[in-house]
Amino acid sequence: MNYNPNEIEAKWQQYWAENQTFKASNNSDKPKYYVLDMFPYPSGAGLHVGHPLGYIASDIVARYKRHQGFNVLHPQGYDSFGLPAEQYAIQTGQHPAITTETNIKRYREQLDKIGFSFDWNREVRTSNPEYYKWTQWIFIQLFNSWYNITADKAEDITTLITVFEKEGNASVKAVCDEDVAVFTAEEWNGFTGEEQQKILLQYRLTYLAETEVNWCPALGTVLANDEIVNGVSERGGHPVVRKKMTQWSMRISAYAERLLEGLNRIDWTESLKESQRNWIGKSVGVSVTFNVKQSDATIEVFTTRADTIFGVAFMTLAPEHDLVAQITTEEQQAEVAAYIEATAKRSERERMADVKTISGVFTGAYAEHPFTKEPIPIWIGDYVLAGYGTGAVMAVPCGDERDYAFANFFKGTNGMPEIKNIFSPLTANGEIDTSDEVIKEEAFAAKQGFVLKCSDFLDGLGYKEATQKVIEELEAIGAGKAKVNYRLRDAVFSRQRYWGEPFPVYYVNGMPQMIADEHLPIRLPEVEKYLPTETGEPPLGNATVWAWDTANNEVVANDKIDHETVFPLELNTMPGWAGSSWYFNRYMDAGNTEEFASQEALNYWKDVDLYIGGSEHATGHLLYSRFWQKFLFDKGVVPVDEYAKKLINQGMILGNSAFVYRTEDAKTLVSKGLIGDKTVYPIHADLTVINDVTNELDIEAFKAHPLYQDYQDAEFILEDGKYIVGREVEKMSKSKYNVVNPDDICAEYGADTLRLYEMFLGPLEQAKPWNTAGMTGVSGFLKKLWRLYTTDNGFEVTDAEPTKEMYKVLHQTIKKATEDIENFSFNTSVSQFMICVNELGKLKCNHRAILEPLAVLVSPYAPHIAEELWAGLGYEGSIAMVAYPKFEEKYLVESSKEYPVSFNGKMRFKIELSLELSVPEIQEIILADERTKAQLNGREPKKVIIVPGKIINIVG
């Protein structure tokens, strides 16, 4: 009776679907376990073998935990809003909803073939109105909240209004816009409703503001910082420019410290946490205020090196700094204007690529040193970034590389002073090094190994003491204070796209108004065209039925807009990360129409025990979702403020590209071994036209392939009568023709083989190349496993008592498989299964007492065959909930050990000795052994090390 994977896999997949085997209940006496995959964007290309890697790992854990007696939540869904479906709509006119539906169907078919134990009853789709209703609802919650620094949490905006009414805003400590004017209670109460709304907008956690955004002209939309890679868009690689626009923003900066702190409480990889820490970019320093001479303006700078304040030689403002226009003197006006214009023209990318070139101009103005009162020339320069700190720096050439380079470059012009040194370097034993005068060639940027000089009251102090002292002095004269600065910027939340969540927002006199919760969802309107309008408005500007009727609370035609009861709706949509920032909570109670999720469900499942997904989301999804979770926690909606206890990043599966080599004239194709020193150009060969094992090109298939029509008449230069292709490991991608489709693998070898092989390939977190040839290994393993339970006549097992050896192998395997699964070391447990089956095969084991637990052990990895074997053993129903076998130490206890005997650390021979023997007894036996004498060759052993049960080492 042969193992026929196609037949049994289809059968059990149908069984699981019909019997709802993996349906999770929100009520159970069992402990809960929540295993989550990052849900996919359903792209038109379908899945390749790299995609399911993480899903297979999480499925193994989910199935293992079910065997262990947990109530397991293992859901799946689709992040179904996004750019590709919209771009397809622009090209073809097909509605993105149709494209998305088709792609999801394809994804589902592919996923089903691999035999995942997902609870599809809880499927979510971010583009489904029943889902995005709650995304809109969360947006409204954010709008109706402010961040109270004193309480260190988000609170309802009404608590802020209460304070304003009683005390004004002077005493309010909130995370808000920087330029909020101070007002009293009387003033507040005297403001018009509109004025009050404007002020509140400066406090809300999501707010409308004119901000400088990353505008991508090619995509016609704004991009978030994490959607830009090397100055071009992550999608498509289009150039990105800075542009001022009125946009919704999320006040994620309010949560900077808590996002940082929370990292200490979660078990995520160190590198991922480090990425988030860098992205948040906390730096502890001092804010110093400089007065501008002959002006009432002041310049605030942020510095981490306040100790160097007596080394300040000049100040540099970012060209975009607000004060530039105000302080620039008449003589310098033309030069400054020209410089600003020149910088604005340079794209972010050029500016980044070209860090070596020093440029800047003098404003003509001077600031006043807070202590010495000496004049300090104020320059502008593009090495100072408007977006970081205050967009202004105090420049200390002797202590900072960039300041040094700038000062050196402009030395002697416009009052740029000579570089002055304020550091006395210390020798290794802490004495002042008088022999060496530093700061001749470069800045002294270290924070240790010096004491200050020429620094008034700071003379003789090191970095720490000086910083402490200068903060005290600055505070005493009111010119500065300690400050913590974060790199993390508020996140722009508007996108000029069609295929995203519409905002539940309409505008009255330009002021945004929220639509009441009970009228949600606000559904995406139909449009004729998915492109921006002729007037440059976002695609929703094409909608004709997109106005809000406040009398009837419904969306109505635009021509009804009268700005009295009918108002225009927001034309932007939400970004891709909106829907993915809370979906893990929705799975807990996916069908709920009354609430985001019920309190019972949220309290029962609480958080994700294991989250598996790619590391590319480190500073996007994984940061935004933590932010929303903390906000929802503050509002009492969710019970925990970190939603994923443990996170694992699966590595990428790389493609194994094949190449043919053409000559310059494209008339000849040269086999790989014959290239020699000929000039040839590699062309990707589709994997369907080569033999994956022998690397031989199927020339007929190649010529017949539509991609290679240009080579119909080409001459093939063969080696040994064959054309051998070159191979190279690259990212798996359609454009490299190295994609392997899991459907093909399932059809040829079966899903269980695919699952085992993906795990067997190597450690989950590591990138590793795919090699279809290796499939035969695991395929052979499953056949051998099958043969243990069967004969030519069908299933045949014995109830006889197994031998000691059989028990030993089984329990070794239980031990290893359990440990490995707990450590997510899936590759090594597959090895152990192979060892086990090889051993049992040699022992001719067909004993029920061994084969029953073995089926359960294998079941998380290869569930279909496990089900079939379980049925073959005579059981009704699924193996999925059968208790996991228990490891018993007694089966592994040994009475003797084969000791390795080393001489000077090199293993030379082995000797079987009883474990009962004492150290002196072992020594006596070993020294009397002939092989020892031969090794020593007459020398006396200097030392004999015996570690009982482990090793013997003789030094001599």
Place this chain on the structure above:
RNA sequence: GCUCGAGUGGCGGAAUUGGUAGACGCGCUGGAUUCAAAAUCCAGUUCUUUCGGGAGUGUGGGUUCGAUUCCCACCUCGAGUACCA
């Protein structure tokens, strides 16, 4: 530049409270079976060797009876990030 991670056979990889380096699989070699092939099974497979051995986990040093594992310095590759004041 900085941060994090990784360097082990022809290939994927295994082994770390320091204790037999190369488990398991691919590939390769030889054999059995077969009319033949596929499939299957058996044996071998780090390198080198004068068959006694010798060398060997990126390189150089150190600690140790003993180092892939710990320490120092360096090299290479990958990922992230960057004029961050």
